[in-house]
Amino acid sequence: MRMLLHVCCGPCSVFPLKHLREEYPGYEITGYFYNPNIHPYKEFVRRLDTLKTFAARIGLANLIIDDSYTLEEFLREALNTSGGRCRYCYDLRMRQTARYAKEHGFDCFSTTLLVSPYQQHELIIEAAQAAAKAENIQFCYIDFRPGWQEGVQISRELEMYRQPYCGCVLSERDRYYKPRKGSG
Ligand code: SF4
Structure with missing residues (x-):
């Protein structure tokens, strides 16, 4: 089973990658960084560099980086989408991940966003399911949240930049x- 795993940042990838390796040994995991929602650009670069360093450290050979930085488009759409900025943001990233997965012969996709208790979990699922339907590819839902603290601890031990x-x-x-x- 070839899975394309959307990766939002290094620290959030710690537990999902560990969990997938341990619990889904038959899966071939490819990381996919696509996050034009990270501002400003120097922050984007810092998070991406943190991820690259971590990927090298754990031997994640397959890491695809899409460094598109469509700032104006992101802000325009985020501010004008009726469902709110996060709905647009999740839709954008899940749709692109699903599209890439379909175009490159993956069997399914998922996202490290599902590890964070600070993200809107249900909205992410909705966005991923809609993207899966639109692109005709399987969304592999895994609730990574039980491993959040473990991931935080490991990332601190590794002295990773935590945004x-x-x-x-x-x-x-x-x-x-x-x-x-x-004031005012
Ligand atoms: S999920 Fe929401 S708060 Fe986070 S970057 Fe996207 S739009 Fe901004």
């Missing part, structure tokens, strides 16, 4: 901007 916000510039604003009381 403090989700990805887009809006999430960075939400993380750091605290309006002063009484």
